[in-house]
Amino acid sequence: MKGEIRIDRELCKGCGFCVIACPKKIIEIDSDFNSSGYYPAKVVSMDECTGCALCATFCPEVAIEVYQLTEKE
Numbered sequence: 001m002k003g004e005i006r007i008d009r010e011l012c013k014g015c016g017f018c019v020i021a022c023p024k025k026i027i028e029i030d031s032d033f034n035s036s037g038y039y040p041a042k043v044v045s046m047d048e049c050t051g052c053a054l055c056a057t058f059c060p061e062v063a064i065e066v067y068q069l070t071e072k073e
């Protein structure tokens with residue numbers, strides 16, 4: 001299955017739980033900070049996302065939305 005996530009940079013506090021949780025290791029901490037001064041998470045390779053939603057499950061700030069994409073026939 002393919003998936004896609006959106007991380008709300010302003011809600012994110014840069015805790016890194018999603019980075020650890022992602023089995024595909026496609027989330028990293030950004031080098032640019034947000035308006036609250038936190039370094040937010042970002043996806044580096046969305047193509048590899050499976051939509052498993054583990055990242056969102058572990059996010060204490062509810063900053064991640066997960067979309068499961070259905071393949072067109």
Ligand code: SF4
Nearest residue numbers: 022049050052053055
């Ligand atoms: S949905 Fe799964 S594969 Fe996609 S970024 Fe989150 S933890 Fe990684």
Ligand code: SF4
Nearest residue numbers: 012013015016018059
């Ligand atoms: S788990 Fe949530 S708050 Fe923590 S770095 Fe990831 S998106 Fe940000």
